[in-house]
Amino acid sequence: MPDFEAARRAMVDGQLRGRGMLTDRVLDAMRRVPRHAFVPGELDVYAYADSPLPIGEHQTISQPFVVALMTQAAAPSQSARVLEIGTGSGYGAAVLAELASHVDTIERIDTLALHARRVLAELGYTQIDVHIGDGTLGLPDHAPFDAIVVTASGPTVPDVLARQLAIGGRLVIPVGLDPDYQRLVRVTRRSDAVFDRDDLGGVQFVPLIGAHGWSC
Numbered sequence: 310m311p312d313f314e315a316a317r318r319a320m321v322d323g324q325l326r327g328r329g330m331l332t333d334r335v336l337d338a339m340r341r342v343p344r345h346a347f348v349p350g351e352l353d354v355y356a357y358a359d360s361p362l363p364i365g366e367h368q369t370i371s372q373p374f375v376v377a378l379m380t381q382a383a384a385p386s387q388s389a390r391v392l393e394i395g396t397g398s399g400y401g402a403a404v405l406a407e408l409a410s411h412v413d414t415i416e417r418i419d420t421l422a423l424h425a426r427r428v429l430a431e432l433g434y435t436q437i438d439v440h441i442g443d444g445t446l447g448l449p450d451h452a453p454f455d456a457i458v459v460t461a462s463g464p465t466v467p468d469v470l471a472r473q474l475a476i477g478g479r480l481v482i483p484v485g486l487d488p489d490y491q492r493l494v495r496v497t498r499r500s501d502a503v504f505d506r507d508d509l510g511g512v513q514f515v516p517l518i519g520a521h522g523w524s525c
């Protein structure tokens with residue numbers, strides 16, 4: 310049995326702290342979440358590697374540094390209500406839940422959503438609700454959100470999601486037309502109609518498929 314605790318400490322100290330961009334609050338959250346519980350059993354020895362990994366259905370669990378970076382950009386406070394789009398394995402939702410008060414997460418592929426729901430329940434994440442459906446529509450009945458994190462890349466920032474932010478809330482999403490390269494964008498809602506936009510750098514994500522994303 311691999312020493313997952315030691316591997317996780319090495320991941321945080323080497324890959325994450327070593328890049329010098331992350332706060333202690335985010336590093337502590339990354340230290341608490343057992344990533345090996347979210348990857349397929351045969352890949353658990355690679356769970357703390359500096360890379361994404363396949364989780365089935367042609368989808369991936371994102372690279373740990375990217376999860377940490379998106380979490381930091383979303384900056385959830387302890388009382389925050391967060392929406393994640395693209396549950397995948399459930400790992401990103403768990404990291405967000407370490408910092409926020411409640412996380413709603415939406416996955417379009419039901420087998421992934423059901424698996425993530427089971428893993429999150431087994432780990433005791435009672436503050437996370439996993440929904441099945443098209444996350445590009447958001448969750449209007451649960452809005453507004455203090456932070457929205459989209460873990461798949463769309464052609465544009467969906468306006469419908471930006472409008473589900475609370476005033477001061479942040480939407481973090483990879484955007485671009487190239488399947489191999491997108492820009493990570495943060496949209497901050499300054500007032501009812503004013504949205505600021507920051508470019509956080511280059512990334513590569515699987516496509517966001519839905520009514521306000523790609524069509525297939």
Ligand code: SAM
Nearest residue numbers: 370395396397398400401416417444517518519
């Ligand atoms: N946060 C995930 C994790 O920690 O494992 C990473 C997930 S993966 C990079 C992106 C996920 O977004 C995939 O599981 C994919 O099925 C999902 N996805 C793509 N379009 C979606 C949509 N419109 N609504 C919900 N999920 C979507």
